[in-house]
Amino acid sequence: MKEMPKADVVIVGMGWTGSIAARELAAEGLRVVGLERGGFRDTASDFPAPNVLDELKYSLRGALFQDLSRDALTFRNNPNEAALPMRRLGAFLLGDGLGGAGVHWNGQHFRFLPADFQMLSHNKQRYGDGAITDDMTIQDWGVTYEDMEPHYDRFEYLCGTSGKAGNLRGQIQEGGNPFEGARAREYPTPPMEMGLVQQRFMEGARKLGLKPYPQPSSNLSQDYTNPDGAQMQACTYCGHCERFGCYNWSKASPLTTVLPVALRNPNFELRLGSRVTRVELTPDKKHATGVVYVDALGHETRQPADMVLLCAFQIHNVRLMLLSGIGTPYDPATG
């Protein structure tokens, strides 16, 4: 096996979470290696107009999604079914390549509601202890909305998110979502334009006494420069967001925000075409010591590191942990 010099941090997967971690940890002075199974992508080279406005290639044939001929998964809809391979993608669209699914997301940029962090205690308080039976596995997160608010705020300003606050420091704001948690400040950019359908819908909803509000969008309503100096442009409403890369630097993605910063930092090394097959552990299985991956040329390679971050999306993270003997597989019979 090929041995690489030890790094401080190895990151598995360079989508949103991996790219953010790479940017932050490299800035702290740690030597970071990012392993991405897919290839390099950037806006100018890979998503020019009009070529990227190609419904067949991107929306129907899924050019940006995981290649199931190389990485497949099985699924079933209930425990009585035999799990079968997912032969082509359907209900969920796994990403692939630099920036991961953060390239083809559609930019709907919501925060959790305060109650979402306290599903157990919130529902007990609202519906009584008896409402939560023993077979319900819900828990509180252990962090609250208030703990998370500064981080939500920072990420929205990194993305340039367009929206209208509904709750500023406890004051309900006209035109925003009155049920949201308190925000420290307004969105970095105002809401996107409403088309005729949305305008009619909002009029109708208001007549019924409801409080419609513009969806927070990380497809930007205005030109914007984020705190890192990354420049983004006002959306041109071409309508090709989810399943597509954005041609116009209007959609916040790892490619338009954090990766340009990480890639300029000499502490960060990106290795493309690198498929991680397992996490290596200490003999007591309490600490990760690195990962084993197959590199772009097909060579099995060991990358030791003090810190191993699994950032390859929930499905791949769990699979890697199971393959590495980490944790106990979920059993639907016992919860």
Add this chain to the structure above:
Amino acid sequence: MAAPPSHCFNRRGFLVSTAATPLAGLVGQAEAQTPPAAPAAPPAGPEHAPPATEQGARIFLNNPESDMLTALVDRLIPAGEGGPGGVESGVVTFIDHQLSGTFGAASNWYMRGPFAEGKPSQGWQYALTPAAMYRHSLEALNRVVRAESGKGVAELDEVQRDALLTRMEKQPFDLNGLSSSVFFGLLLNNTIEGYFPDPLYGGNRGAATWKQIGYPGANPVRGDLVTDKTPYDGDPVSIG
């Protein structure tokens, strides 16, 4: 090169019904490589005759398959009902191109065995790639139809083809192990895809179906149109 990509025709503004091309069997390779002249006659044929096909310009489909698909697509999206018919808009050409490429080969699908029946909610569980499913199904379908009526699929009149498609979908029968409704679903999907794609892909000739529905196409700048209260009436933008 065996056959020219049909979008060459589109790039030259070539908008023509397949009804104007020579009949099956008369199209030679040399003709297929040269854009035919503008149509001399409007795209209308005898009431019950399937439209003529473009047999020389196929990559994956063989001639009988091309004829059968032409006959079926002609009934899924008939001509003369408020827009171009499926055949004249290039649906069969589109399907042929798709089947000859990565889609036909299911190149980004997981296609290794073993194969089990699966529930409908578990999606595609067939060992056949899309290209193989067309080949398998059209051959079996033609045998079923011939045994029943003494005619091939391509020889059926409109009423018979409508009845056949309805049965394939709603009273499924066996196509050498495959339900006819599965093949019908694939064919219908690809027909719809082939009616509305970017003309780059061989369907939607001259972007005529986009014009029909007021779709701007691959037009990247639509900011001015968001609050516009009038229907879009500009020319659609095509990649190809």
